[in-house]
Amino acid sequence: MTVGKEEKLILVTNDDGLYAAGLRTLLEVIEEFGKVVLISTMESMSGMSQALTVKTPLRVKLLEENEKHRIYACNGTPTDSIKLAVNQLLERTPDWVVSGINHGANASVSVLYSGTMAAALEGCLYGIDSVGFSLNDFSPTADFSVCKKYIRIVMKHLANHPLPKGICLNVNIPSVPKEEIKGMKICRQAKGNWKEEFEKRKDPMGKTYYWLTGLFQNHEPDAIDTDEWALTNKYVSIVPVSVDMTAHEYISDLKKWFRK
Amino acid sequence: MTVGKEEKLILVTNDDGLYAAGLRTLLEVIEEFGKVVLISTMESMSGMSQALTVKTPLRVKLLEENEKHRIYACNGTPTDSIKLAVNQLLERTPDWVVSGINHGANASVSVLYSGTMAAALEGCLYGIDSVGFSLNDFSPTADFSVCKKYIRIVMKHLANHPLPKGICLNVNIPSVPKEEIKGMKICRQAKGNWKEEFEKRKDPMGKTYYWLTGLFQNHEPDAIDTDEWALTNKYVSIVPVSVDMTAHEYISDLKKWFRK
Numbered sequence: 276m277t278v279g280k281e282e283k284l285i286l287v288t289n290d291d292g293l294y295a296a297g298l299r300t301l302l303e304v305i306e307e308f309g310k311v312v313l314i315s316t317m318e319s320m321s322g323m324s325q326a327l328t329v330k331t332p333l334r335v336k337l338l339e340e341n342e343k344h345r346i347y348a349c350n351g352t353p354t355d356s357i358k359l360a361v362n363q364l365l366e367r368t369p370d371w372v373v374s375g376i377n378h379g380a381n382a383s384v385s386v387l388y389s390g391t392m393a394a395a396l397e398g399c400l401y402g403i404d405s406v407g408f409s410l411n412d413f414s415p416t417a418d419f420s421v422c423k424k425y426i427r428i429v430m431k432h433l434a435n436h437p438l439p440k441g442i443c444l445n446v447n448i449p450s451v452p453k454e455e456i457k458g459m460k461i462c463r464q465a466k467g468n469w470k471e472e473f474e475k476r477k478d479p480m481g482k483t484y485y486w487l488t489g490l491f492q493n494h495e496p497d498a499i500d501t502d503e504w505a506l507t508n509k510y511v512s513i514v515p516v517s518v519d520m521t522a523h524e525y526i527s528d529l530k531k532w533f534r535k
Numbered sequence: 536m537t538v539g540k541e542e543k544l545i546l547v548t549n550d551d552g553l554y555a556a557g558l559r560t561l562l563e564v565i566e567e568f569g570k571v572v573l574i575s576t577m578e579s580m581s582g583m584s585q586a587l588t589v590k591t592p593l594r595v596k597l598l599e600e601n602e603k604h605r606i607y608a609c610n611g612t613p614t615d616s617i618k619l620a621v622n623q624l625l626e627r628t629p630d631w632v633v634s635g636i637n638h639g640a641n642a643s644v645s646v647l648y649s650g651t652m653a654a655a656l657e658g659c660l661y662g663i664d665s666v667g668f669s670l671n672d673f674s675p676t677a678d679f680s681v682c683k684k685y686i687r688i689v690m691k692h693l694a695n696h697p698l699p700k701g702i703c704l705n706v707n708i709p710s711v712p713k714e715e716i717k718g719m720k721i722c723r724q725a726k727g728n729w730k731e732e733f734e735k736r737k738d739p740m741g742k743t744y745y746w747l748t749g750l751f752q753n754h755e756p757d758a759i760d761t762d763e764w765a766l767t768n769k770y771v772s773i774v775p776v777s778v779d780m781t782a783h784e785y786i787s788d789l790k791k792w793f794r795k
Contacts, residue, residue, distance in 0.1 A: 322587035324614075325647045329582045332736070332744035354584075354648075359745060362732050384660060386780050387585045387653075388614075400644060400728040436792055441726065442782040461789040463781040466701065468660040472622045476592070484592035485619060515789060517782035520646050521723040522702040522775035529721040529775060532696055 276310055276345050278366060283309025283434075286360050286369040286398065289377065290320040290353045290390025293338075293346070297376035297410060300419035302344065304426045305373055308434070311344040312365055314356045321379075323352045325393035333359060353394035361401055371433065372398025375408035376422050378415065382447045382502035383465040383493065386516060392445055399443040399518055404433050406443060411506050412450035422448045425459065425511045438515075445514040449506050460510040465501035466494040536570055536605050538626060543569025543694075546620050546629040546658065549637065550580040550613045550650025553598075553606070557636035557670060560679035562604065564686045565633055568694070571604040572625055574616045581639075583612045585653035593619060613654035621661055631693065632658025635668035636682050638675065642707045642762035643725040643753065646776060652705055659703040659778055664693050666703060671766050672710035682708050685719065685771045698775075705774040709766050720770040725761035726754040 278284050285305055289298040293315045305311055314335070328351045339346040347364060349356045357372060374394035381389040391407045398405030406429060410422055425448055438444070445464075449456060472489035493503045505512035538544050545565055549558040553575045565571055574595070588611045599606040607624060609616045617632060634654040641649040651667045658665030666689060670682055685708055698704070705724075709716060732749035753763045765772035 319590070322589045324584035324586045324653065326584045326586040326612075327582035327648055327747055329747055330579070332746055333733075334742075334744050352586075355747065358729075358732050358747070363735065363745065384778060387656060387660075387778065388587055393584065393647075396647060400647075402728075432792060439782075439785060442785050459793055461786055461793055463783060463786065464779055466779070468662075469618075472618050473593075475623065482594075484594050485623065486592055487587055487589055487615065487618070513789065513793070515782035515785040516780045518644060518647065519724055519726070519782075520776045520780065522699075522777035523723065525699060525702050525775040526721055526723065529773065532692060533719055533721055533773070 276340055276342055278310045283370040284365065284367060285309050285311045285371045285373060286357065286365065287311055287313040287373050288315050288353050288356045288394045289375055290323060291378050292316050292319045293348060295378060296415065296417065297378050297419050300422060301373065301376050301408060301426065304423050306343050308430050309370065312360060313344055314347040314349050314360045316350065317348055320352055320390045322388050323390040323393065324388050325354045325396060326352045328352060328355050335359060335364065353390040354397045357394050357397040369403055372403050372405040376419055377409035378417060379409065379413040380411040380447050380506060381407065381409040381445060382506055382512060383467040386445055386464060392516065395443040396516065396518055399441060402440060404438045406433065406446060408446045408448065410448050410450055417450060421453050441518045442515050445516045447502055447506055447512045449509050449511065451509050455509055456511065457509050460505040460512055462502040462505050462512045462514050463500055464514055465503035467492050467503065536600055536602055538570045543630040544625065544627060545569050545571050545631045545633060546617065546625065547571055547573040547633050548575050548613050548616045548654045549635055550583060551638050552576050552579045553608060555638060556675065556677065557638050557679050560682060561633065561636050561668065561686065564683050566603050568690050569630065572620060573604055574607040574609050574620045576610065577608055580612055580650045582648050583650040583653065584648050585614045585656060586612045588612060588615050595619060595624065613650040614657045617654050617657040629663055632663050632665035636679055637669035638677055639669065639673040640671040640707050640766060641667065641669040641705060642766055642772060643727040646705055646724060652776065655703040656776065656778055659701060662700060664698045666693065666706060668706045668708065670708050670710055677710060681713050701778045702775050705776045707762055707766055707772045709769050709771065711769050715769055716771065717769050720765040720772055722762040722765050722772045722774050723760055724774055725763035727752050727763065
């Protein structure tokens with residue numbers, strides 16, 4: 276694969292592994308915009324957040340190369356994959372980092388746990404325009420074709436409106452037939468959390484173990500400017516996400532109290 | 536251990552494992568404030584961010600119990616530990632979640648990768664007042680005694696000023712002799728990223744592997760309101776951290792462009 280000077284170089288990853296249907300749909304659409312380097316793991320890395328691999332070495336293997344893309348397998352987290360690609364594998368800094376399409380929504384506080392969005396945040400930390408796409412359907416056989424139109428719209432937008440430093444996009448697509456989608460909405464992250472998070476079981480030796488599970492609670496189901504509301508009401512949600520986690524609005528209160 | 540109605544129940548964890556010196560110092564100080572349930576892993580979980588364990592079951596073992604504390608070992612990430620404790624192990628919702636003291640600073644964008652801060656964020660998602668403490672010294676033999684005074688100040692503050700929903704505190708302590716610390720500063724997260732992130736090596740079979748490494752780059756070394764500046768200048772930094780990652784300041788621009 277050669278990347279022309281005028282061509283975009285696009286780094287693609289996900290957290291559901293190389294054989295996920297969502298990743299294959301993303302690759303198909305994103306190749307319309309430039310040359311693609313895809314890097315992901317053989318197995319799923321869901322819920323890895325922005326985890327780094329520090330205790331074991333990372334390995335990378337070139338699996339496939341043609342005139343449109345190169346595909347690497349890596350044994351690290353989505354964040355490791357982005358770091359490794361940008362630092363060691365790419366011919367130059369990519370123009371975009373695109374992650375997904377995740378099997379399952381990454382709305383509300385899921386952004387904190389998501390490997391898909393961590394990859395976008397990692398791209399963003401390198402100063403690269405980055406987006407994560409997710410479909411609100413966890414099943415391995417989900418129909419991702421509904422996503423294509425919205426990926427094209429978002430990437431065309433990005434081509435004309437580069438993102439400010441430190442901001443990436445979190446795009447969630449409802450899992451409904453194409454014709455039922457009402458449009459796209461710019462949103463904020465809904466307030467919420469997870470409850471009833473474990474299933475307690477006994478192993479064959481009679482010892483207790485726990486499986487992580489859980490139900491999402493939306494703390495503000497009536498707020499119409501959130502990503503959760505958009506998804507529930509069949510809109511594609513777009514949330515601008517910041518790598519700056521400072522609660523700026525609370526700084527002046529804290530300053531008042533800590534001034535002895 | 537019995538927890539009186541008027542007593543605080545405090546959940547403590549870290550990401551350096553049960554035998555880390557920082558955790559032992561934290562336990563010693565935090566017991567002055569109430570009854571403590573400590574849960575952590577046998578091994579270090581550094582750089583795990585807010586990762587969840589979804590593919591393997593979680594196990595928990597009660598290691599020690601006396602009138603002041605209970606100590607559990609868990610095989611999950613710091614985030615798993617907090618979830619498991621709150622959902623399955625504690626007699627009631629704890630009053631505080633306190634994480635650390637981390638071996639190494641968690642200033643600037645390290646908050647995104649930090650297991651220590653992920654535990655505080657997780658507590659915060661449950662509506663519990665939560666703090667992460669870190670000492671700017673990676674060595675296993677770091678002197679944590681300098682931290683005690685500042686942990687007491689922060690926890691006394693918290694006892695009088697509960698945090699707003701969705702906000703926790705990230706406290707970083709410079710690694711200098713007590714008498715050189717100039718005070719405490721309320722800060723924002725410095726803008727920065729990591730560069731030169733890998734060491735490429737050959738294994739005995741001649742195959743390439745990579746170790747994650749890297750140097751932190753502060754993008755705004757002259758800004759005096761950041762956590763990086765505070766640490767460099769021998770102040771304890773306190774950053775209020777939000778679970779809301781929305782870049783609110785960019786929503787109106789996006790709305791303008793996406794209104795066709």
